[in-house]
Amino acid sequence: MGLIALPFVALYLIWVFNKPVRALYTVLYTGFFANGMIRYSTAPFGLSIDVFLLITLIAALAKPQKGRSALLKNPFVYAIAVWTAFTVFEIINPEARSFAAWFYSVRGTALYMMQLIILTILLIDDKKGMLKFVNIWIFCSALAAVWGMKQLYLGVNHAEQMWLDAGAYKTHLLFGRLRVFSFYSDAGQFGAAMGHVLLICLILSLGPVKRKFKLGYLALSVFFFWAMAVSGTRGALFVPLSGFMVYLFLTKNFKILSIGIAVVGILFGLLKFTNVGAGNYQVQRMRSALDPNDPSLQVRLDNQKKFAAYLKSRPIGGGIGSAGSWGQRFSPGTFLAETPTDSWYVKIWAETGIVGLWIHLGMIITIAVTGTVMIFRMKNDLHLRQISMALFSGYIGIAFASYSNQVIGQAPSGIVVFMSLGLIWLAYKWDKAAQLMDTNEIKQ
Template identity: 40%
Template structure:
């Protein structure tokens, strides 16, 4: 068998060691899932013929199986809370969409539900049952920052040293239409596309910046400032205009939740000044990334007008479809599995619009209400946290998730990886956070 034999032996040995490790410690499986969410798109793009997609669900199922096997180590009843109940309700709604009268393809539904609901309903309880210690929150923050910085560095490599052979083939096969603009590469790193990369980098840049202003050691704050700057640059080189709204809206939430009047005033002035610079000046127009970002504030932008025209078409089609065209009828799965449906031919250009297309106005109202309830409760929890270090971490996660949600009006961000994973886990940590908080009696003693 030549070289194949030792390769098979090595891979099998690693696989056996991995399975043993996850049964000894189920956290290994879910941490592997976190990392995998960052790299899956890069693996799919660079390695042909390997079914990397289902590995996500396999890792989550392994997490649940090993958690149940080791149930004596976990308090399984901890999953009972309103956040997890919401995910279950949404999952049930997605199951009911099988019988949507619009008659969308079953295969389209099966592929789409993995992203719209299945991963969320499997992931949400894990924070409460397994990742329910303070150091789990710290580890999660370190992991997503480290992986985001790695993605940013790889994006810089793509910009200055070129893309790999398989990445070039991906561009040549049609992705260049959206990723080569005026001869300039919109950097996508090892994410699904430049839109996902730019929005995620914007979110994580804000997370690092908030943490850098927290009551932590100087060397940590310096590293976080450098990480924030790199990730902001990653946002710029992605050429993703919607990422600007992720950054600005996340900054607004962070400033508001800080409960610091001075920070609120200064932060608002900086944010308004930055938007004014982009909107009312031409400084920096020679720099492609700035010019591209500036076009996001142009009401005459052709891309914006095309989106509005598509929304007008959808409004006409969906007027008689209060429950939408069915899960999987829009976007990539719509084009693949429902090419005979009119809705599949109209680009949603937005996750909010995609939800409207698939679930109709009824589903959109339910989905929007669920998300705003979760965000609102997260803000209320953060507002009442007494531990200063914990509050800063929760502000970073809550503001970042708010930015992703708002940015998803312009791009399908919160439904893609790694953003969806970061979003769902962040919400779980914030909901669980009051149990980490400093007891009120200690706070009173400290002030006396």
């Protein structure tokens, strides 16, 4: 098999070294399918992202573009670099039980973030590349939603049934109903990803595009909303809600923002204080997300109290890879491995302590503030600004949703989010260059 594959590998390498950005798009495609492929084989598909990132990096270094490295001097890269440096420092954490656990976990915790934003900035050099990224994202998401529809109405296949039987049924079969997970790692990731792309399509439909594109984006928004609902992921609801509020703020139309807040308030009131849609299972799941007495929420809060007591004497945490699935694999039986973190931020807190949590939150806040300023300053290309607002709103939405699930550290959400940040910075620079060009023409 290796000999048969060899010529195809050689052709692929020639293809990507001729144009390194192709390798970056390969990483994007791989992010959507790698986790699902694990159900069909024992091959380490999770490491395929690392392999393609390495190929992308080598190709980018082998064919550098003059002046591109200067674009890496920006607040996004600096903020992520500080966080990445801290995660490297965590190697010497005296509480850490396993270097192997750190190696496997740090990839999604920091290294992917750093590599993706740098490679995006170095390799995508125009608006066409930005649109290609968005189109690949929407296309793969639509495939995932269609596969989810197949699971719901036609049933899961043998490999998916084996995965459910191995233990996933405990969280994916509730009251006899399947929480759709498509070819993603789980229903939580699928739901958040659908909420994410729903938000993107909705915002793009409101931009300066032709009528046929507006209708297409709106239709996709409805389809992705359905996909988000059948995932049964309650936290996914906060991706489009929080993200759309950010979008309305970025438009600087505070009248529309007030209307948007009122609409969200009405939706909140219908879910919180009425029984509207009580006969629909998906509506019931969404409504339970707003119930402070929800049993699963109470379990999470109890676990957080346990973490608080444990971490009181551990300011830099128990070491990266000590909690969650990596903890169960490399240090089973320990407190951090056996206590569910659920939230991305609780995971960061457990593994890097209060010091690491504040550094991580500092990174997110820095990106949020500087991204807002950049978009406010974009004035030349309204379509480019609309895409940037969509990508930035999606980042904020995923950051909010990561309080209940670890979506920002998983593929494909983590990949599209940090590629999005690189593209927002590039869009800002392109718009700034266009403004400067227009100013020079006026002077002449």
